[in-house]
Amino acid sequence: KAGVTQTPRYLIKTRGQQVTLSCSPISGHRSVSWYQQTPGQGLQFLFEYFSETQRNKGNFPGRFSGRQFSNSRSEMNVSTLELGDSALYLCASSTDTGNTEAFFGQGTRLTVV
Amino acid sequence: GENVEQHPSTLSVQEGDSAVIKCTYSDSASNYFPWYKQELGKRPQLIIDIRSNVGEKKDQRIAVTLNKTAKHFSLHITETQPEDSAVYFCAARGGYQKVTFGTGTKLQVIP
Numbered sequence: 001k002a003g004v005t006q007t008p009r010y011l012i013k014t015r016g017q018q019v020t021l022s023c024s025p026i027s028g029h030r031s032v033s034w035y036q037q038t039p040g041q042g043l044q045f046l047f048e049y050f051s052e053t054q055r056n057k058g059n060f061p062g063r064f065s066g067r068q069f070s071n072s073r074s075e076m077n078v079s080t081l082e083l084g085d086s087a088l089y090l091c092a093s094s095t096d097t098g099n100t101e102a103f104f105g106q107g108t109r110l111t112v113v
Numbered sequence: 114g115e116n117v118e119q120h121p122s123t124l125s126v127q128e129g130d131s132a133v134i135k136c137t138y139s140d141s142a143s144n145y146f147p148w149y150k151q152e153l154g155k156r157p158q159l160i161i162d163i164r165s166n167v168g169e170k171k172d173q174r175i176a177v178t179l180n181k182t183a184k185h186f187s188l189h190i191t192e193t194q195p196e197d198s199a200v201y202f203c204a205a206r207g208g209y210q211k212v213t214f215g216t217g218t219k220l221q222v223i224p
Contacts, residue, residue: 033212042216043157043202056211090156099145099164099206104156 002027004093006105013112018079021108025072025093031055032074033102034066037088046089049074081112115140117205119215126193127223134218136203137185143205146179146186151217152199160201161188193222 005024013019025032033056034046045058049068066076072093078085088109092102116139126132138146144165149157163170163177163186170177174193179186190197203215 035214040216043214045211045213048211050209055209058211099208101147101159101162102212104149104158106156 004091004103004105006089006091006108008108009106010109011111013081013110015081015083015112017081018077019081019110020075020077021089021091021110023074023076023091023093023105025074025091026103029093029095029103030072031094031102032068032072033092033094034074034076035090035092036060037090037107038086043090046076078110083112086110086112115143115205115207115210115213117203117213117215119203119218121218122216123219123221125221125223128193128195130193132188132190132193132197132220132222134188134201134203134220135185136187136205136215137183138205138213139184140205140207140210141181141184142207142210144208145206146177147204147206147212148177148188149202149204149214150199151202157202190220193220195222195224198222 007022031050033048035043048056052068063079068074088107090107092104094102119136147162150160151157174191176189200217202217206212
């Protein structure tokens with residue numbers, strides 16, 4: 001069974017631009033969560049989608065948004081990029097029961113210059 | 114919201130020794146506590162998890178203990194090997210609430 005797939009793997013953007021990242025979950029998984037990982041900050045929760053609805057949201061500004069499609073694929077968008085948005089963005093998928101293992105993708109490395 | 118604190122941030126042990134990483138959480142409603150291992154340049158992967166109706170769980174050289182009264186849980190790795198070198202994250206979740214991760218422990222096993 002295919003794992004969680006994130007595209008693209010690497011991105012370089014300029015301040016002020018916007019970016020869209022994609023996550024394809026494991027087949028049958030309906031929950032997709034997004035995390036920002038930076039050195040020293042660990043894994044910061046962005047949001048979680050389940051059946052096309054945002055189920056949980058972290059403490060990030062409104063420039064960070066996401067959505068989920070009917071096939072459970074998810075996208076996250078960051079508008080008006082700032083240098084501090086440079087990070088590894090990870091998504092994780094899981095089944096629809098709350099307390100089960102989350103499987104992570106390999107991440108998208110975003111660099112803002 | 115939930116707050117998870119993890120200690121130590123770095124840990125060096127000699128090969129064959131044991132390693133212990135400790136986490137505390139704040140929300141008494143949390144009932145699921147996974148541990149993830151992230152090797153350099155790779156994705157986090159679940160190594161063990163525990164639910165609140167269990168006090169201890171073992172899987173070969175890895176064990177996790179949970180003290181719900183004190184709101185803390187720990188990861189124990191025995192007979193450490195160089196391939197155990199990685200960053201370890203604890204996490205806590207209650208029902209369908211968001212998963213809150215600790216800040217990570219960088220474990221170095223010295224051959």
